[in-house]
Amino acid sequence: xxxxxxYDFSTVKTFAVKIGTSWGNELSETRVRTDVIETLTSKxxxxxxxxxxxxxxxxxxxxxxxxxxxxxxxxxxxxxGYGGWGYGGGGSxxxxxxxxxxxxxxxxxxxxxxxxxIYRGSATDEISDNLQKNIKKSTKAAxxxxxxxxxxxxxx
Numbered sequence: 040x041x042x043x044x045x046y047d048f049s050t051v052k053t054f055a056v057k058i059g060t061s062w063g064n065e066l067s068e069t070r071v072r073t074d075v076i077e078t079l080t081s082k083x084x085x086x087x088x089x090x091x092x093x094x095x096x097x098x099x100x101x102x103x104x105x106x107x108x109x110x111x112x113x114x115x116x117x118x119x120g121y122g123g124w125g126y127g128g129g130g131s132x133x134x135x136x137x138x139x140x141x142x143x144x145x146x147x148x149x150x151x152x153x154x155x156x157i158y159r160g161s162a163t164d165e166i167s168d169n170l171q172k173n174i175k176k177s178t179k180a181a182x183x184x185x186x187x188x189x190x191x192x193x194x195x
Contacts, residue, residue, distance in 0.1 A: 040184065042158040046150070048189035054079055054096055055089035059147065062100030070174060071098060074181035075146060082188055092151050099145040108135070144180050160184030 042048075056076055058068050075096060076086055089095060148158035162180035 040158070040160045040187070042190045043155070044190075046157045048157070051084065051093040051150075051189070053085045053087040053092045054094045054148075055087060055092040055151075056096045056098065057089070058100075059097030060099035060101070062102055062142065067173065067177070068098070068100070070177050071100070071144060071181065074178050075185075078181040078185045079188075082185065089151075094157070095149045095151050097147045097149070099147065100142065102142045144184070146184050158188070158190070160188070 056072055058072065061068060075098065079096070080086060084094075143161060143163045145159065145161045147156055149155060150157050160183075162183050164176050164180060
């Protein structure tokens with residue numbers, strides 16, 4: 040999380056939410072948008088049309104395929120010899136490559152009047168093939184990004 044330390048967040052009462060950068064999954068985008076709305080309204084902000092909002096929340100998402108490589112060995116026998124490998128005895132290995140998706144969600148909040156960026160929150164997590172896990176991760180991501188939101192004014 041990063042924010043404008045000079046900005047007075049107590050002046051913001053209303054907000055609007057838009058998808059800034061689509062991640063190509065309309066269902067997920069709707070779910071994340073709903074989670075962000077619920078999280079911000081629980082903080083005392085009110086959702087209104089963009090034209091009358093004090094702040095505009097832009098959601099940016101991205102996914103990337105990652106790979107995990109695991110190698111399993113069998114049949115290497117004997118004691119320790121050169122290089123730590125056992126002498127004699129044949130063996131085999133099996134290498135498996137697993138693909139998984141990693142998603143990053145960024146929430147940028149702008150002052151609606153000045154168009155100045157006042158807050159940036161982000162969350163990164165693995166995206167599962169299990170819909171229920173993704174729903175829980177979406178809710179958790181929204182709560183994580185806004186855990187200590189709105190930022191408290193600095194005490195002089």
